[in-house]
Amino acid sequence: MLKVEQVVKTYETVRAVDGLSFEARPGEIFGLIGPNGAGKSTTIRMIMNIIAPDSGTIRFDGERLSESDKARIGYLPEERGLYKKAKVGESLEYLAALKGMKLPEARASIDAWLERFGIADWRERKVSELSKGMGQKVQFIGAVAHKPSIVLFDEPFSGLDPVAQDELLAAMVELKEDGVTVLFSTHVMDHAEKICERILLVDRGREVLYGPLAEVKERHGRNAVQLEFDGDAAFVKDLPFVETVVAYPRWIEVELKEGSESDQLFRAVAGRLRVRRFEAVAPSLHKIFVRLVGRSPEEGNGAGAGEALRA
Amino acid sequence: MRKLALIVRHEFRMAAANKAFVILTVLGPFLILAVTVLPTFVANNPAAMSAGRPVAISSAVPGAAEALAAAYEGMGVEVSVTDDPRAAKAAVLDGSSAGYVVVEAGWPDAGRALFYSKTGVDATMYASTRAILGAFARELRIGAAGIDPALVRGILADAPFEVLKIGPEGNEESKTQDDFMEALFVSLSFVMVLYMTVLLYGQMIGASVVREKTSKTVEVMLSxxxxRELMFGKIFGLGLAGLLQYGVWISVALALVKLVGPAFDLAVPASISPENLGWLLVFFLLAFFLYSSAYAALGAASEDEHHLGQLAWPLLLFLIVPLVMVSSFIMSPDSALATALSIFPMTAPLVMLIRVLVSDPPAWQLALSVGAVFASVVGMALLASKIFRTGILMTGKRAKLGEILRWVAVR
Structure with a gap:
């Protein structure tokens, strides 16, 4: 079990992480969620002992992380990087060897992963020849080939096409089923919603929400409706019983005021929009974030903590 | 230690298993020969300058052509006597002839002596020609004055003079001008080898660290x-490559001295001795570790290779200053300046190597110099690992040198 308690990290004047506490358990997928610059990467780097926290503790199974424990952890950094001139297979073997894995064992594991992602033919090719998506898969393999008991993925889905995202999601679920603690960070709420058991929602280095996803949704669950339609839904936000709206051209999520019922909305839109789907739902994480923080996660926090120091 | 060994092996392979490294290892000795010995060799040897092409001579003064021809042939330059100035000039122009000498009637008192050349700058050729003609003119004038030329020659002959070097055991060793030139060439070659390899390896380390940052591999490595393991792994890995390269070069040099020289009865310079090669290796290792730690730290602090170049100029200065002053150090190896710079750690490897090669510095100075550099290597490595730790994760900021030095204090 990974236990983070009251960690703080300040860069010059910016408090990147401000007293975060959470735990991630074996066999679960834990989501560290928040907009860009919220302090997710800094937190992961502190767990990885790449940078030291100003205060607070990070423990694995009750012990502070020592250098030898790094072999038990797999890490996919936000900024991907492999030695460009080296061959794919050699690079991965080198990374596995640094984690203490014996060569034959490492080869078998790497081959199995390459096979799984359908890039076994690229074993003898140079890293510089890989496309971006393939490079990310190779990097992912670099994080998991040594069979770690904890994996930390920093923004694992960024820059991947939907097919590759699904492949990665499936791989993460499989790791979890094998009893691995999977911790990943994302600013895309949809990803978190798909696979996380528990989440920590952070903003400006502080906790916004923490707990099992289902519980979080229930706690903040109010009347919400998701609508797919053809037509102009601009009028919806002005309806008297509507609290807030997340709007896209052909899809909206509407949160209703307390005491209102979803069929009020149904009657209001009937005839004015061609409704294709109408579903009463618990609000999305996105929605919850917007309500608690007062702005969309895509806006970032503007503090730029991650700019001067890549952290 | 196991991880360090893995990084060392990886970095060694990245450095040594490429064509550039193999080519440099094989061609290195020739390159050094080319930049040090060859230009001087050519400058002192008109035969090499004329490149087998004849010099045409046309003389209206009896005896001048013969005197020139005899002297030229003594230097290994071919001669052709001609009466056709147009053809001779054409031959100079098309390059088939190295030059064309004309001695006009009445020379040296009324007529002129002319040297036609294609470039006008082949100084060695025309300086030799002027000397030969000058000597011939003196003989003519002495003859004209009614004095026996043999008498004058006897009066002007050089007086005997010898230079003796007293060895450590009081033994005496005769030194000639050639010995000095030889010592100059060997020292110059050794110093060039040291300078070029230290600079090359330092920059390789710096570039390799910068690449670690720009290719974003650093975080994966740090996981x-x-x-510290990463930095020293890089330094030792490249150091091993450097050692391999020196091993090849020194083996070639020793084979030249011990086997090839005696077998073909070649005069191999006495200064290429196992002892001197040993000193070269010692000072390479010291300088390598000193400069590569510094370059590793600056590489970690740099945004890109351009930025590294800006940050590294003070280092470059410490390497270039001794190189610029190398001839003055060779001529007076025990001057106060040479002694001081041979103990100051940043310049000590280059300057002390020169002193060891051409002189016999006191043992305490040698020990102090090696000790000072060694202590600086330790200090520099500690300093560098602190700068490296902070710098390697820093991006998006072009730090100044002063700022970088403050990272040493970061907890």
């Missing part, structure tokens, strides 16, 4: 190893 397995400490920044």
């Amino acid at each position: 397995s190893v400490t920044s």
